Amino acid sequence: MIPPWPELVLGVVAVLVAFLVLPLLIGQMEHKAMAHMQGRLGPMYAGGFHGWAQLVADGVKFVQKEEVVPAAADRPVFRLAPAVGLLPYLMALLVIPIAPGVVALPLDIGLFFVLAIVGVGVVGMLMAAWASANKYSLLGGLRGAAQLLGYELPFVLSAASVAMAAGTLSLSGIIEAWRPWWLLWQLPALVVFFVSGLAEIRRPPFDMPLADSELVVGYLTEYTGLRFALFMLAEYAGILVISALTTVLFLGGWHGPFSDHLGWLWTLIKVLAVAFVVIWVRVSYPRLREDQLQRLCWLGLVPVALAQLVLTAVVRVLW
Amino acid sequence: MSTPGSGLARGLAITFRAMTRRAHTRQYPDVAPELPPRSRGVIALFEENCTVCMLCARECPDWCIYIDSHKETVHAEGAARARQRNVLDRFAIDFSLCMYCGICIEVCPFDALFWSPEFEYAEYDIRDMTHERDRLREWMWTVPPPAALDPLAEPAKEVATVEKARAKAENPDEGETPARGEKSAAAEKPERPARSPRAAKAAEAAGEKPDAGEKQPEGKPERDDAPPEDDHSHPGSPSSIRERRAGSATTPSDGASA
Numbered sequence: 001m002i003p004p005w006p007e008l009v010l011g012v013v014a015v016l017v018a019f020l021v022l023p024l025l026i027g028q029m030e031h032k033a034m035a036h037m038q039g040r041l042g043p044m045y046a047g048g049f050h051g052w053a054q055l056v057a058d059g060v061k062f063v064q065k066e067e068v069v070p071a072a073a074d075r076p077v078f079r080l081a082p083a084v085g086l087l088p089y090l091m092a093l094l095v096i097p098i099a100p101g102v103v104a105l106p107l108d109i110g111l112f113f114v115l116a117i118v119g120v121g122v123v124g125m126l127m128a129a130w131a132s133a134n135k136y137s138l139l140g141g142l143r144g145a146a147q148l149l150g151y152e153l154p155f156v157l158s159a160a161s162v163a164m165a166a167g168t169l170s171l172s173g174i175i176e177a178w179r180p181w182w183l184l185w186q187l188p189a190l191v192v193f194f195v196s197g198l199a200e201i202r203r204p205p206f207d208m209p210l211a212d213s214e215l216v217v218g219y220l221t222e223y224t225g226l227r228f229a230l231f232m233l234a235e236y237a238g239i240l241v242i243s244a245l246t247t248v249l250f251l252g253g254w255h256g257p258f259s260d261h262l263g264w265l266w267t268l269i270k271v272l273a274v275a276f277v278v279i280w281v282r283v284s285y286p287r288l289r290e291d292q293l294q295r296l297c298w299l300g301l302v303p304v305a306l307a308q309l310v311l312t313a314v315v316r317v318l319w
Numbered sequence: 320m321s322t323p324g325s326g327l328a329r330g331l332a333i334t335f336r337a338m339t340r341r342a343h344t345r346q347y348p349d350v351a352p353e354l355p356p357r358s359r360g361v362i363a364l365f366e367e368n369c370t371v372c373m374l375c376a377r378e379c380p381d382w383c384i385y386i387d388s389h390k391e392t393v394h395a396e397g398a399a400r401a402r403q404r405n406v407l408d409r410f411a412i413d414f415s416l417c418m419y420c421g422i423c424i425e426v427c428p429f430d431a432l433f434w435s436p437e438f439e440y441a442e443y444d445i446r447d448m449t450h451e452r453d454r455l456r457e458w459m460w461t462v463p464p465p466a467a468l469d470p471l472a473e474p475a476k477e478v479a480t481v482e483k484a485r486a487k488a489e490n491p492d493e494g495e496t497p498a499r500g501e502k503s504a505a506a507e508k509p510e511r512p513a514r515s516p517r518a519a520k521a522a523e524a525a526g527e528k529p530d531a532g533e534k535q536p537e538g539k540p541e542r543d544d545a546p547p548e549d550d551h552s553h554p555g556s557p558s559s560i561r562e563r564r565a566g567s568a569t570t571p572s573d574g575a576s577a
Contacts, residue, residue: 036338037334037335039343039344040344041346280335284327284333284334285330
C-alpha cells in the first residue's frame with residue numbers, strides 16, 4: 001500500500017509545502033475577512049498590496065524574538081510542546097486526498113488515522129499548560145482537556161456516520177462513494193462534525209482554553225518567539241485540517257464539474273470555503289461559557305450524532 | 320426568537336452584510352482626512368496686522384504666547400513731529416502649553432490671529448513645540464476663507480454698514496424732503512399734544528424751540544400730508560430719542576441765554 005519512494009518523497013514534500021502555505025493563506029483570509037466584517041480594512045502595508053505579506057512579516061518578527069523559558073518551567077517539556085501541538089496536523093494532511101488518486105499516503109484506514117492523530121494535538125496543549133508553571137496556563141490546559149474529552153465523542157460519532165454510509169474507512173473511498181444527496185442525508189452529521197471540529201481545534205466560540213479575557217492566553221501565556229509562532233501556525237493548520245476533513249467527508253471532496261481535470265481545484269475551493277465559515281463563525285458569535293460548552297456537547301451534539309448514526313444505519317439497511 | 324437558531328442565523332447575516340460594505344477605516348497618512356469646516360488645528364499669525372497690543376498674550380489662560388517688540392520712530396512727510404510705532408520682534412506660541420481655547424483669536428482686535436486646519440506639527444521633543452512667527456506666518460496660507468453665510472441669513476454687519484452708508488450718500492441727491500422733515504419733527508410736536516401726551520412730554524423735554532418751526536416754514540405743510548403717527552414722531556423711536564438728547568443738550572444753553 002505504501003507507494004514507491006520517489007512518489008512518497010514527492011507527496012511528503014507537496015504536503016509540507018501545502019502545510020506551510022495554506023495556513024498562511026487562511027490566516028491572511030482571517031485577517032482580511034474579520035477586518036471587513038468589523039468595518040475595518042485589516043493589514044494594508046506589509047508586502048505592498050493590501051498587506052498580503054503580513055503573516056510573513058509576523059513570522060520574521062517572531063523568529064527575531066528572544067526565547068524565554070520560565071525559571072520554574074519543566075524545560076524539555078516546555079520546549080517540546082509546540083512540536084507535539086503542530087505535528088499531528090501535518091500528519092493528518094498526509095492522508096487527505098486532493099484529487100482522484102492524488103494523495104501522499106493512501107491509507108485504507110485513513111479516517112481512523114486522522115481522527116486518532118488530530119486528538120494528539122491536545123497532548124501538546126496539555127504539555128504546554130503543565131510545563132509553563134503558570135496558573136493561567138494550567139487552567140487553560142485543564143479546560144482544553146475537558147473540552148476535548150467532551151467533543152471527541154460527537155466528532156468521532158459523526159465521522160463514523162459517514163464511514164458507515166460509505167462502507168469504508170478510506171478517505172478516497174468515502175469520496176468515491178459520496179453522492180450529492182448525501183448533503184441532505186448527512187446534514188446533521190455535517191453540522192455536528194463541523195461544530196465539534198471547531199471545539200477540537202479550540203477556535204472561537206469554543207476558545208475557552210485560551211479565553212484571552214480571563215486567562216491571558218491560557219496555555220500560550222508563557223510562550224514567546226518562534227515557539228509561540230508554532231502554536232499560532234498549529235491553530236491555522238488546525239483550521240486547514242478540519243476544513244479538509246469536512247470537505248472530504250461531507251462535501252464530496254473533488255466532486256464537481258470537470259472533476260477529472262479540476263478535482264484538486266474543487267477540493268481547494270471547498271476547503272477554503274469551509275475555512276471561511278470557520279472565520280465567519282468566529283467573528284459572529286461570542287465565546288461559550290464553560291458550562292454552556294459542556295451542555296452543548298453532551299445535551300446537543302452527542303444526541304444528534306447518535307440519532308444521525310441510527311438514521312444512517314436505517315437508510316443503509318433499507319437501501 | 321421564534322424558531323430556534325434564527326438568532327444564530329441573524330448573527331451570521333449581520334457580519335456578512337458588514338463584510339460586503341465599505342470599511343470605515345480612514346487611511347490617514349495615505350489619504351488626507353476630510354476636516355470639518357472651521358477645524359481648529361493650529362493658530363496662524365497674520366503678522367502684518369499685529370500691532371503688538373499684547374491683548375492675546377495677556378488673555379491667554381496658559382501664558383503660552385511670547386511677544387517681543389521695540390518702538391520705532393517714523394518721520395512722516397510734512398508731519399509736525401515724528402510718530403512712534405511698535406515693531407514686532409518675536410511672536411511665538413508654545414503649542415505644548417496651548418489648550419486651543421481660541422481666546423487669543425477672539426480677543427485680537429486687529430484680526431492678526433486665525434484658526435488654521437493644519438494639524439501635522441508634532442515634534443519629537445516637547446521643547447520644539449514652541450513655534451516662532453515665521454512658522455505661524457506660513458500657517459496663515461492654510462487659513463480657509465470665512466464660511467459663506469447661510470442664504471437666509473441677514474447680511475454681514477460690514478455689508479449692511481456699507482449699504483446703509485451708500486443709501487445715505489445717495490438719498491440727499493434724490494430728495495431733500497425726508498431729511499428736512501426729520502429736522503422739523505421737533506417743531507411739529509407741540510401742535511398735537513392731545514393725541515399722544517408722551518410725545519408732548521418729549522417735545523417739552525426737547526426744550527420747546529419755537530424758532531425751529533419759524534425757521535423752516537416750508538417744511539410744515541409737507542409734514543401735514545404725512546401720516547400723523549409716523550416713526551419720527553413716535554416717542555420710542557430712535558430718531559425721537561436722538562432729538563430728545565439733542566434738545567436736552569441745547570436746553571441749558573437756552574436757559575442761560577433766557
